[in-house]
Amino acid sequence: MTDHPAAAAPRAVASVDDAMAHAVELATRGPSWGPNPRVGCVLLAPSAAGAPERTVLAEGWHRGAGTPHAEAAALAAAREAGVDVRGATAVVTLEPCNHTGRTGPCAVALEQAGVAEVVYAVADPNPVAAGGAEHLASRGVRTELRPTSAATELTHAWATAAAAGRPYVILKTATTLDGRVAAADGSSRWITGPEARTHAHEVRATVDAIAVGTGTVAADDPALTARRPGGGLAAHQPLRVVVGRRDVPPAARLRTEEGGALVHLATHDVTEVLAALAAREVRTLLVEGGPRLATAFLDAGVVDELHAYVAPVLLGAGRGAVGDLGVTTLADAPRWRTHDVRRLGDDVLLTARTHPSPSRPTAQEA
Template identity: 85%
Template sequence: MADHAAPAHHRTVASVDGALARAVELATRGPAWGPNPRVGCVILAPVQDTADDGAVGPRVVLAEGWHRGAGTPHAEAAALAAAREAGVDVRGATAVVTLEPCNHTGRTGPCAVALEQAGVAEVVYAVADPNPVAAGGADHLAAHGVRTELRPTPAATELVRTWATSAAASRPYVIVKTAATLDGRVAAADGTSRWITGPEARAHAHEVRAAVDAVAVGTGTVAADDPALTARRPDGTLAEHQPLRVVVGRRDVPDGARLRTEAGGELLQLATHDVAEVLAVLAAREVRTLLVEGGPRLATAFLEAGVVDELHAYVAPVLLGAGPGVVGGLGITTIADALRWRTHDVRRLGDDVLLTARSHPSRPRPTSQEA
């Protein structure tokens, strides 16, 4: 049996909410990268007994499934396959899914149709599908007599947040990473920058690389730092997933550069300074999450374009007093026009601190055509 689909008819859950929590847990087994969201599905047996007060007792889990990445069965299809393999009848059952079942034929068939044809009587999902290409699953189910319920949960929403933002905006979710001193310098006056942050912060940065689709730097950073842009484990070996390595700018990447000589993700050079063009090319390649690592000119360009969704600011307890700053001029002349973010998390990494901030939800998110 495929390890992404499992019969679970020996298991019970206290409620639909319990099944939804389990579906989120299953979904996290799928990859954080790739064009598709992480989704989990739990199929519950029909209600058999109720207490005197009308409360529904524990529900038997008939099957479970999760999505393992592009080209593999979606979570609902995986759970249905597990049920079939185990000889379990799902007619009249409740399917609990972290994301609205798709209504689209792509690499795989539409999950809404699969659930309806399997005889499932009810579908509970936590997040409505924001992708206009695949949305409409709940409507299809309702039109074919299947009860549907949207039951939002913070955990399921967070699970697909970057993917949902990308799908809604028709561009990659953009994370800008900075590593600076307390006085906002990314390098010393002579241009040296290795290392401002300590090993714990650098290890975390590699974890982030291993979870995104692409990482981008400018040609200036290639010339100054000769980065490899690989994702590595603490022991120095390459991580399972390597992001697409994107170089933005018109200067060629030298033949002897580590980007050309070291193993890692595919190298893509975009000979442009147009952020909208960069995002359009990456969106066409189904890049959902882009990590912008350097340098200050590239970070400034993305900030000026208004397309940055998240900031990862690594701050080291170091003072330089001079040297290039984190970003260049943004055309801001008064505090009222400052770009403001919401602090999501503050984390200590050795002697350094990582501040993660997210774009304010009230701020418009330009598409790649509008940027």
């Protein structure tokens, strides 16, 4: 496999908007984990005498850290196919970067290739890499920010992490209808059914890291692997993070079973945890428990997204999903915005976010 996709066979597209939709589809082929966002790029030929249809010259997407960015991949594909991109329009899901890191700045590459126009859907929130549109405009390249909900959703977690300077935090809970994570005798396997557990493994396979506390390691001895429905390991295994001062036992499954690297952070300080993971280029962190760790992240105000798996089960007693958050009146309770609700077998998954979802209208917009 080469570092960039082959040039697309020339084909007509109805509009720049259709090219953007295709760029989003290209971007989804890249990995959802890692320090870089998923980005797609489509290079369109200049409009012929104002005709509404444009021809695709080349396309590309980012395949992960250390590989060419989407714009560079599309330009390389065009060169490989002998396609002239001078005067072309680059349609990109994210503002071209203006930073030299593992690869060179895409804004400069587009300008030097002779691209006449750049249309992008999301402004780069990363202060280190932002400024690509400004650079292009200063060199006479037309630029246009044309937001789309699909492109914004695609980069939501990465953009939130980049703006905050810390990992995007997803808190997972699996509870009964009355908010219990275990019965009075401590039993907790399994509150949710197989469909919910399969979905939870699918989420694990999309994040950079999973975190649990040392109490959960002692009580449940989890492996913290991402598995396929048949039981085999998924292609991507996130870092397995244990938070707390107690040692991870030598015989723990975290040490004996194959999976992501084990990272033990001997602290109870959420800020220290996030800083340590950010230093490892973790962009998405899935916090799976237990209740003490969940409470710490909630109390610190750093939970960006909730995954609440709820089973139609009632216990009436037992351990709750979270501890005391210091809320004494309903008006002070932290609230999220519902992003999605879906049925998984007999269970329900509620996904909620701290900020309004880019792909769902607010009450005022509806």
